[in-house]
Amino acid sequence: MRPGNKEAEEGLAGCYLQLGNAAAAIPLYEGLVRRQPQNVDAWRGLVTAKYRAGKYAEALAADKQIPDAAGAILRKDPEYLAMLAFIHGESGEDRESSQYLQQALEAARAQKTELSVGLQLEFAGLFLRNGKVDQAAAAFQLVADAHPRNLDAWEGLLSALIQTPKYEVRALSAIQRMPKETYTAALRRPAFLRSVAALHVTMKRLDLAEAFLEKSGRH
Secondary structure, eight states: OOTTOHHHHHHHHHHHHHTTOHHHHHHHHHHHHHHOTTOHHHHHHHHHHHHHTTOHHHHHHHHHTSOHHHHHHHTTOHHHHHHHHHHHHHTTOHHHHHHHHHHHHHHHHHTTOOOOHHHHHHHHHHHHHTTOHHHHHHHHHHHHHHOTTOHHHHHHHHHHHTTSTTOHHHHHHHHHHSOHHHHHHHTTOHHHHHHHHHHHHHTTOHHHHHHHHHHHHTO
16 A cells, blocks of 8 residues: 555445554544544544544544544534534543434434434443333334334343333333244244243242353354
8 A cells, every 4th residue: 555545544444443453543543633633433433443442532533533524514414413512421421421322313314214223222231231121122122113023122221121020011012023034033042031030039939040151152
């Protein structure tokens, strides 16, 4: 690659991101934004790379350095705003995370689109990791209702529900609403099996609980 070939550098940085090597992408994006301070894609890539590398404070610092013109474009991008919500959430800044999530949803509505299923599941997972089980359950439920064959949504929903008070009826109802083929596939996932086992323990169906636990150990 010839030095200063901006298109090639941006392409290589993007490849590193796709391959999961965010650390290698960072210096390439840093060089690009130095030379092209209005390059929206380069700024998006830089913040993304720092986020994926676990450098949350640096990612937020990079976002604050974006020039106004480029920043105004990114502030209308639902997926970029969603990423900022993730970064603040992973940094333990719940208020800021909620604000950016709301902005992401508003930007998506303004564009007559919705956040991708992947992003919605990431938000739900973020809520779950941070102990916000009611919000997590609601987020997983939205995806499961809209995409009933999405196994990750049902697994996440059940995982969230069993951490809420008096969850038995809601959890059992969720399992019963799963499409048959989705439920069959879920029975091959240890985490789902353990959640079902926990439900049966709470309902004092110990034989069933033991059977699901044994099955989870075989997967």
